[in-house]
Amino acid sequence: MKAAAFSSFGPPEVLQILEVDTPQAGPGEVRVRVKAAGVQPVDCAVRKGWSPSGATVRFPQIPGNEFTGVIDQIGNGVTGFSVGSKVLGFQVLGCYAEYVVVSADQVVSKPQDMPWEKACAMSASGQTAHTALQELGVSQGDTVLIHAAAGGVGTVAVQLAKEWGATVIGTASEQNNNYLRSLGAIPVSYGDGLVERVRALAPDGIDAAFDAAGGDALHASVELVRDKSRIGTIVAYDLADQLGVRWIRSNRSSSRLAELIDLYSQGKLDIHIRQTFPLNQAAEAHREIETGHGRGKVVLMVK
Incomplete structure (x- = not known):
C-alpha cells in the first residue's frame, strides 16, 4: 500500500x-x-x-x-x-x-x-477537546477561556462548552474573531494586554481555561484563573509542570x-x-x- x-x-x-x-x-x-x-x-x-x-x-x-x-x-x-x-x-x-x-x-x-x-x-x-473540558469540570454557568479557539481542537471545545452551558471567551488571531462569534464565543485577540482585555470581558472572573496555544496564553491563564486545577494545556507540558497546571492527554x-x-x-x-x-x-x-x-x-x- x-x-x-x-x-x-x-x-x-x-x-x-x-x-x-x-x-x-x-x-x-x-x-x-x-x-x-x-x-x-x-x-x-x-x-x-x-x-x-x-x-x-x-x-x-x-x-x-x-x-x-x-x-x-x-x-x-x-x-x-x-x-x-x-x-x-x-x-x-x-x-x-x-x-x-x-x-x-x-x-x-x-x-x-x-x-x-x-x-x-x-x-x-473532538475527543481531545471533550477530554479536556471534562477534566476541567466545565459545566452550566462557568465562564471558560479557550486559547487557540479557532483551531481544530479549539473549534470543538468552544461548541462543547456552549452545549454544556458555559460562557466562552476564545483567543484567536483578529481575522478569526468573526468565526468565533459564529460558534457562540466572545472573541479576544492575542498579544500584549490579553489579561486586561479578558478581565474587561469577564468582570466576575474566569472559572476555567483550556490552552491549545502555549507560551503567553498559558501564563495569562494563571493570572486569570484562581484554581490552577481548572487550567489545562495540551501543548506546553514543560510549562505546565513549571506553572503547576494540568497537562491533559486525550x-x-x-x-x-x-x-x-x-x-x-x-x-x-x-x-x-x-x-x-x-x-x-x-x-x-x-x-x-x-x-x-x-x-x-x-x-x-x-x-
Missing part, C-alpha cells in the same frame, strides 16, 4: 510517499481502507522527533492518529461491524496510509450524511467518540475544514499546520 511516512526526523519535506506492506487484521481487529486522515500539530511534533506516550517511533514511520474509511477485512471475534461498514476511528500512529488496522473498539459507525473529511477530523480533535474511547457523533447528528456540533490535501502532499499539509493561527482542520484525502 501507499503511505506518507518519514525515515528521519526533520522538516515537512522528510514526509515521502512510500510503498509498505499492507497490514492484516488479527483477532479483534478490523482493517479500514482509509478515505481521509486528519492532520494535527501533534503529527508535526512526531515528525520532528517527539514520541507520543505509549508509542515507539520506528522508521519508516507513518504519522496520523485519526481516520475514516470503509472496513474491508474483519478479524476473528469482531461483532457489530461487517465488510463494507463505513467507520471513523483513532490510532496513535499510522493513519496517513491507504489501509489501517485497529482494534474494533477504536471505531464507530459514520453517519451516512457526514462527509469523509469531517468524519476523519472528529476523532482526535482519553479516547468509542463511547466518547459516539457521544460526539450523536451531537453532530443532532446539529449541535460541526467541524470546519480549513483545507484538504491529497496524500502525496502530506508535507504541504504539515506546512499549513505550522503556519499557526489557522481556522478549523487540515485533512489528507487518501481515496
Whole structure:
C-alpha cells in the first residue's frame, strides 16, 4: 500500500510517499481502507522527533492518529461491524496510509450524511477537546477561556462548552474573531494586554481555561484563573509542570467518540475544514499546520 511516512526526523519535506506492506487484521481487529486522515500539530511534533506516550517511533514511520474509511477485512471475534461498514476511528500512529488496522473498539459507525473529511477530523480533535473540558469540570454557568479557539481542537471545545452551558471567551488571531462569534464565543485577540482585555470581558472572573496555544496564553491563564486545577494545556507540558497546571492527554474511547457523533447528528456540533490535501502532499499539509493561527482542520484525502 501507499503511505506518507518519514525515515528521519526533520522538516515537512522528510514526509515521502512510500510503498509498505499492507497490514492484516488479527483477532479483534478490523482493517479500514482509509478515505481521509486528519492532520494535527501533534503529527508535526512526531515528525520532528517527539514520541507520543505509549508509542515507539520506528522508521519508516507513518504519522496520523485519526481516520475514516470503509472496513474491508474483519478479524476473528469482531461483532457489530461487517465488510463494507463505513467507520471513523483513532490510532496513535499510522493513519496517513491507504489501509489501517485497529482494534474494533477504536471505531464507530459514520453517519451516512457526514462527509469523509469531517468524519476523519472528529476523532482526535473532538475527543481531545471533550477530554479536556471534562477534566476541567466545565459545566452550566462557568465562564471558560479557550486559547487557540479557532483551531481544530479549539473549534470543538468552544461548541462543547456552549452545549454544556458555559460562557466562552476564545483567543484567536483578529481575522478569526468573526468565526468565533459564529460558534457562540466572545472573541479576544492575542498579544500584549490579553489579561486586561479578558478581565474587561469577564468582570466576575474566569472559572476555567483550556490552552491549545502555549507560551503567553498559558501564563495569562494563571493570572486569570484562581484554581490552577481548572487550567489545562495540551501543548506546553514543560510549562505546565513549571506553572503547576494540568497537562491533559486525550482519553479516547468509542463511547466518547459516539457521544460526539450523536451531537453532530443532532446539529449541535460541526467541524470546519480549513483545507484538504491529497496524500502525496502530506508535507504541504504539515506546512499549513505550522503556519499557526489557522481556522478549523487540515485533512489528507487518501481515496
